Amino acid sequence: MHFESLGLSPALLRALADQGYNEPTPIQAAAIPVVLEGHDLLASAQTGTGKTAGFSLPMLERLFPNGKRPTSGRPRKPRALVLTPTRELAAQVHDSVRDYSKFLTVYSTTIFGGVGMGNQIQNLRRGVDIVIATPGRLIDHMQQRHIDLSGIEILVLDEADRMLDMGFLPALKRVISAMPQQRQTLLFSATFAPAIKALASQFMHNPKEVEVARANTVVATVSHRVHPVDAERKRDLLLHILAEDSRRQTLVFARTKHGSDKLxxxxxxxxxxxxxxxxxxxxxxxxxALGDFKKGKVDVLVATDIAARGLDIEQLPMVINHDLPMVAEDYVHRIGRTGRAGASGLAVSLVSHEESGLLRDIKKLLKDEIDIAPMEGFEPSQPLRMDAGAPKPRQGGQRQRPNGNKSSHQRRPHTQERKSGGSTQAQAQAQAKRRRRGGSRTRRSPNA
Incomplete structure (x- = not known):
């Protein structure tokens, strides 16, 4: 199947061709015709499947049939709203909308927190067709009457499951109540969980359902590897893996903000x-930080789950879980950033005895065997437990020792050498420095 067969205008097809996209992904092939027919859409697709194009392309086609504006000049009110859980995802969706509309006359803007409101207010006053926003900052603008949602024709809820997880349901209700009931609503989620179904029943009209790559499945090109290790030796094992591996760009997940900074x-x-x-x-x-990572100025990006949600990083060969997520489903979201567009990927998890229960939950969710083997020189003092009573860490990070003292690696001076997989920590650091001098490059993925 090619994009030409989906009923998109020549302007959109030209933009896709310019970016080297010829064939739609499964979610795009399933979603685009449904949206073009005017139906509400309830879609389940994991990260990296091309879902952004799955709603952006038909949204642009519906707003600008055959590539033409319905009226001349800027619109008085926005006609489409895309809601996302994070600032990064909002910015990336906006980039995609601009890429796909490069041969159309489309006015769009982003609205999210962490930056001043001045430029956002100016853009809204000038008039925009499409707004991509996070719920909190959008409500700020609504309260100050900077934006009028009474002209919304298409509403997109991107990663709706994460918005619910982050407590945005009251904000979503408030935003949606300001829109016309006669609109087209597109909801994208990693799962069709009961909360998502309830949201759809409340705000959507007989939605068509499309499900591609269930949330408890992962891309077939991703390999999974678990290294049991004592908690206090995790960071040394991480350094050893990074220094030994020739691949450049690596995304590392930590459980807490403080932990990510320390790491x-x-x-x-x-x-x-x-x-x-x-x-x-x-x-x-x-x-x-994200820009430096994409440009190869840094080799390792350390992130928490919420901050990394929706990050679009092309040709990422490896993801490392320094800490396992507290929720098994988040493992799938994490590793969805590697193995995209048919490329091979590797997901490595460093698992302490205290995280045995979390690993058991992940294995149960995936219904798949994961290669579990200690790294030579980093064998754990206690084996992992995979039974029903396997321990889990408290929410908030690794446990302290019963006496409240810091773990041994925190007490030792940083320059002290220790064995790490056949080499000392100092040798691993030397390898890392050589790698640092080597530079890196990233390549563009064909995944829309």
Whole structure:
């Protein structure tokens, strides 16, 4: 199947061709015709399947039939609204909308927190067709009457499951209540969980359902590897893996904001170019960190789950879980950033005895065997437990020792050498520094 067969205008097809996109992904092939027919859409698709194009392309076609504006000049009210859970996802959706509409006359803008409202107000006053926003900042503009949603024709809820997880349901209800009931609503989620079904029944009209790649499945090209290790030796094992692996760009997940900062600092001190991204970082800091990672100025991006949600990173060969997520489904969201568009990917998890229960939940969700083997030189003092009573860490990070003292790696001076998989920590740091001098490049993925 080719995009030409989906009923898109020549202007959109030309934009797709310019980017090298010829064949739609499964979610695009299933969703685009439904949206073009005017139906509400309830779609389940995991990260990396091309869902952004799955709603952006038909949205543009519906707003601008055959590539033509219904009226001349800028619109008095926005005609389409895309809601996303995070600033990064909003910015990336906006980039996609601009790419696909490059041969159309379309006015669009983003609205999210972490930056001043001045430019956002100016753009809204000038008039825009499409607004891509996060719920909180959008409500700020609504309260100050900077935006009028009474002209919305198409509403898109992108990653609706994450918006519900983040407590945005009251905000969603408030935003939707300001729109016309006669509109087209497109809801994209990783799952058809009961909460998503309830949201759809409340705000959608006889939606068509499309399900591609269930949330408890992962891309077939991703390999899974687990290394059991004592909690206090995790960061040394991480450094060893990064120094030994020739692949450049690596995304590392930490469970907490504080933990991601500490891990990033350790990696930088060890000669590994790293940056951290989490909710306590300003929008400018997060944008700069992501930009440096994409440009190859840093080799490792350390992130928390919420901060990394929706990150669009092309040709990412490896994802490492320094800490397992507290919710098994988040494992799928994490590793969905590697193995995209048919490329091979590797998901590595460093698992302590205290995280045995979390690993058991992940294995149960995936219904798949995961390769579990200790790394030589990092064998754990306690084996993992995969039975029903397997322990789980408390929400908030690794446990302290019963006496409240810091773990041994925190007490030792940073320069002390330890064995790490046949080499000392100092040797691993030297390898990291050599890798740092080597530079890196990223390539564009064909995934829309």
């Amino acid at each position: 990033c600092k350790f990696l930088n001190q060890s000669g590994m170019r790293s940056a951290a991204i989490h909710g306590n970082k300003s929008q400018n800091q997060r944008t700069r």
